[in-house]
Amino acid sequence: MYLQVLGSAAGGGFPQWNCNCANCDGLRKGTINARARTQSSIAVSEDGERWILINASPDICAQLASFPAMQPARACVIPVLRPWC
Numbered sequence: 001m002y003l004q005v006l007g008s009a010a011g012g013g014f015p016q017w018n019c020n021c022a023n024c025d026g027l028r029k030g031t032i033n034a035r036a037r038t039q040s041s042i043a044v045s046e047d048g049e050r051w052i053l054i055n056a057s058p059d060i061c062a063q064l065a066s067f068p069a070m071q072p073a074r075a076c077v078i079p080v081l082r083p084w085c
């Protein structure tokens with residue numbers, strides 16, 4: 001079983017866009033030792049190839065870009081049902 005933490009911050013990420021607390025302000029100014037984090041999300045896989053995404057957020061594009069194992073490697077085929085046939 002594989003588990004990848006894609007993000008671990010609260011709903012607005014860190015620093016939170018609408019927050020000016022000491023931590024968020026300190027990160028923006030570079031005065032605290034911390035790293036920016038995206039919103040909470042994880043990916044799990046049994047084989048390291050097929051992943052299940054849990055808790056997709058608006059940060060999903062950046063999270064997928066930072067984790068190449070989840071980037072599409074093949075076309076996705078969606079069956080089309082035609083009830084009139």
Ligand SMILES: [Zn+2]
Nearest residue numbers: 019020021024
């Ligand atoms: Zn804050």
